[in-house]
Amino acid sequence: MNRLTAFLAGLLFGIGLLLAGMADPAKVLAFLDLAGNWDPSLALVMGGGIVAALLPFTLARRRTRSLTGCPMQLPSKREPDRALVIGSLLFGIGWGIAGICPGPAVVVLGSGHLAILPFFVAMLAGMGLFRWYESRRG
């Protein structure tokens, strides 16, 4: 059952990204361009997402097992640290250059737009680089 729900959640997430316009890098960059012709649409994407997820997460926090019996794996850390800040700042720079974040990158690849391949491969390389950096840090 949890296999099916994982697949359905991914499918629904992808449809959400497409409907929201987030698969189009131009739309994302138009949101990030405050000083140009600003398209505020993505603020509503995030707002709608947070409001819709509020109740499920509130219910999930009270459970120790998921509805299909999986252990709940919610992050327990609450205090921000240096890695969180530096990582997020770097992520934002990359997001601002191309207008692509990881979810849309997967959806666009799935749609067969091979023009995204350089971004996708570099993103996986960046994740691999982090694993190497983390293993050296110990």
Add this chain to the structure above:
Amino acid sequence: MIIDWAHFTPWSALAGGILLGLATGLFVLANGRIAGISGLLGSLLNPKASGRLDSLLFILGLLLAPWLWLAFAELPVIEMQVGVPGLLLAGLLVGFGARLGAGCTSGHGICGLSRLSPRSLVATLCFMATGFATVFVVRHLLGAGA
């Protein structure tokens, strides 16, 4: 600030956002997992991570979503806005940054903020700030792009 009313799509943005929220809600209630795409991709790259089959199936759903969409409507316009060097640099920063920062727009921006996590609030403010700043520098100081 000039609002681009011609390209502002409040209803589809809101509806799409609600679907994202419902998808992350389904994943956390049914699978007990955070639907953070960078985290899911990261766990696929790590042979020792737990719940890799769920991660794989979620990513598979994401990959197939455009095909479900195509059964009902045409795909929206998707065009890269930078050349290959820009895509490579952006991809590296997005991949490394999301893992170092323990999340991206989905894991922090939607899941984290819905569970009122102070870490996710800080992370979201950070990547929003550099996202806005980067586009300002690229478009208005270096004069590239639209």
